[in-house]
Structure formats: structure tokens, C-alpha cells
Amino acid sequence: MKCSIHGSTYDFYKNYQQNDVLRDRLNLLAGNTFGGLSFEKWYREGYWTGKCMPYTLFDGNDCAANILASVFPVVLNNEKKTYLQLGTVMTAPKYRNRGLVRFLMNEILKDQKDNCDAVYLYANDQVVDFYPKFGFTEEREYQYSRPVFPKKGSIRKLQVDDPGDRNIMEKRIPCGNPYTLIEMPDSTEFVMFHCLTFQKDNLYFLPEYDAVVVAKQENDTLHCYGIFCEDGSHLEDIFSVAAEENCSRVCLGFTPKDSCLFEAEQSEEEDTHLFVFQGKENIFKDNKIMFPVLCRT
Incomplete structure (x- = not known):
């Protein structure tokens, strides 16, 4: 769908991973942002399912900004929960500081927050002041x-x-x-x-x-x-x-x-900070724990 953000028009797509053209553009931005990262092999071999939903803004042929929203079933102390992890947050250099990630974040929370028990993400050093604006608080992992x-x-x-x-x-x-x-x-x-x-x-x-x-x-x-x-x-x-x-x-x-x-x-992992959405479940307040590394997106 078309959307207008600060006077500029973008194409907004979500959960589109089966679209070869759009996925190629997403892979290009991911590779440029995260040192060659690509989701193509993961998709081609049948592992990219609907549990991982890309929310992306495109400007013509350019992938301008993206967030992946991944749904995880979680069992802790025999209680079954549904958690939402936000990951691969990225904006192409020429589109930064235009409010694109803010738009995507708001869309994801509007769609997903009422369907899950917790929302969390991992951020790098440069954006630790950004996520509290959306109601996230930094927590410690052990x-x-x-x-x-x-x-x-x-x-x-x-x-x-x-x-x-x-x-x-x-x-x-x-x-x-x-x-x-x-x-x-x-x-x-x-x-x-x-x-x-x-x-x-x-x-x-x-x-x-x-x-x-x-x-x-x-x-x-x-x-x-x-x-x-x-x-x-x-x-x-x-x-x-x-x-x-x-x-x-x-x-x-x-x-x-x-x-x-x-x-x-x-945990003192370099350039990595855990943020948990306030108003939802927060298992880190009273527990010395960490999410499994192999389930990060």
C-alpha cells in the first residue's frame, strides 16, 4: 500500500517474503547494512515461514527501511506464552532521519502487541536512546x-x-x-x-x-x-x-x-542491548536469564 511519511510517498509491504523482487531488494539492504547478510538461502531451502514477518518501506526500486517481526512460542516454568521479537532493524543511508523506522515500529505494535505476551528486541550502541521513545526499557541478561x-x-x-x-x-x-x-x-x-x-x-x-x-x-x-x-x-x-x-x-x-x-x-556482549516493551510481560525483572542466542533474529 502507498503511505506518506513527512511529505514523501513510499510503498509499504509486510509478510511478502515469497515475492522474489521485493525479497531481492531486502537482501541487498541487509547485505549493505550487516556485512553481507542475506536471507536468500534460508528462504530457498524452505525455512523462512510466516512466523518471521518483514515490515518494509520501499521507494521505487530501493528498499528504504525494514523491521522483521518474529513470533516465538515460549515455555517457561511450564507456562506457555507467545513472544514477539523485533530484529534486522535497518534504514538505507539516504533515508535515515526521516521517521521510517518509527512508522514501521508503530505498524508492528498496532498489528501484533495485543496478540503476544511480550515484545523485545536487541539494539546496538548507536540507538539505545531511540527505543525508549516507543515504550521499551533496557534490561540485563545473564x-x-x-x-x-x-x-x-x-x-x-x-x-x-x-x-x-x-x-x-x-x-x-x-x-x-x-x-x-x-x-x-x-x-x-x-x-x-x-x-x-x-x-x-x-x-x-x-x-x-x-x-x-x-x-x-x-x-x-x-x-x-x-x-x-x-x-x-x-x-x-x-x-x-x-x-x-x-x-x-x-x-x-x-x-x-x-x-x-x-x-x-x-552478559557484556559487545554492541548489544536488550530492550523489553513496557506494559507486557517482563521475565527479566526478577530472573537472571537470557534468551537462547540461536533464536535471535
Whole structure:
């Protein structure tokens, strides 16, 4: 539809990901804004579903501004909720400071806020003063870590483009992560986005535990972003097998269901700030938790 913003006319589209022309323009802006980011492989391989809705303004052939609105089912303490995450907020340079993101934000909140229990987003350092204008407040996430003692075991690196390895992933990832406190069931498409992009070199299979592990070791620390399997009884063994010989600590990209053996520290992720919409549910006020990294958009 046509819309007028501060005297200029734009084409406003939402949930249009099946439109090849518009999606190509979105990918171009995403690549220019976020260092080569593209949603094309994710879409072509059938993972981009209606749970992730682009809200975008176009000016002729230009993709001017965009926000993705992603719907997540969430289970916490056996309570089922629906959360809305806003992500990939971007504006082409020549369209900045024209109120385009404000327009998109208002449209999303008008459409979605009454259908969900919470709304949240991640912002970079440059826009921390922007989101409070829409009723968002900054919250702190807490990351959990513990010592790890490496041991030999069967582990194999997965190649996401190998049909056999992809089959393993597509069987295990829908099982979910049995070790996380904040469950996000039916989120395979979002996990696969990370597996196809940012985490494609960090995928492993541990056949003894029938588990797919998304992890990366940096120096003596194993960063474990997710574990996908049916059996939730071998966490310490999975860490030990996934860790390299010089590893002494594991740091989680999710909140553990059983945190008694872990240490919690305030997350200090560079250039990343969590904002939660006021007036809706806010699970961060009284809990030292974090959303699973593999469910960020």
C-alpha cells in the first residue's frame, strides 16, 4: 500500500517474503547494512515461514527501511506464552532521519502487541536512546558458565550443505534443547537460519548422545550456543567431548534448566542491548536469564 511519511510517498509491504523482487531488494539492504547478510538461502531451502514477518518501506526500486517481526512460542516454568521479537532493524543511508523506522515500529505494535505476551528486541550502541521513545526499557541478561574437563569421545563436524549431515540436523533440531530453562519449541526455522549463516562452521554431531551441538572454542573457553537431542541426562559428558584438550571452561548461549553447578554473570556482549516493551510481560525483572542466542533474529 502507498503511505506518506513527512511529505514523501513510499510503498509499504509486510509478510511478502515469497515475492522474489521485493525479497531481492531486502537482501541487498541487509547485505549493505550487516556485512553481507542475506536471507536468500534460508528462504530457498524452505525455512523462512510466516512466523518471521518483514515490515518494509520501499521507494521505487530501493528498499528504504525494514523491521522483521518474529513470533516465538515460549515455555517457561511450564507456562506457555507467545513472544514477539523485533530484529534486522535497518534504514538505507539516504533515508535515515526521516521517521521510517518509527512508522514501521508503530505498524508492528498496532498489528501484533495485543496478540503476544511480550515484545523485545536487541539494539546496538548507536540507538539505545531511540527505543525508549516507543515504550521499551533496557534490561540485563545473564550468562552462565562452569568449568569443563575435556575427555575423548566420538565427535564429528557437520557440513550444513551435505545431504546426510543436513538430515541429521533436521531430525535433531526439532527435538529442541532439553537443557534450556527458556524453551522455544517449534523454532527450527530460526535455529536453521543461524546454522546456514553465522554458525555454519560450528556444527557438530556426537553420535554417542545422538546430539547436534552448536559450539565454538575460543582460547580456553567453549562457547556452547545450543544442544539438540531427545535425552536430557548427559550434559556434562557432552561438554567434555565437545571441548578441545586445552579447554577449561564452557560458556552457554542459553539459560540452563539446572543452574546449580553454573556461575551467572551479567552478559557484556559487545554492541548489544536488550530492550523489553513496557506494559507486557517482563521475565527479566526478577530472573537472571537470557534468551537462547540461536533464536535471535
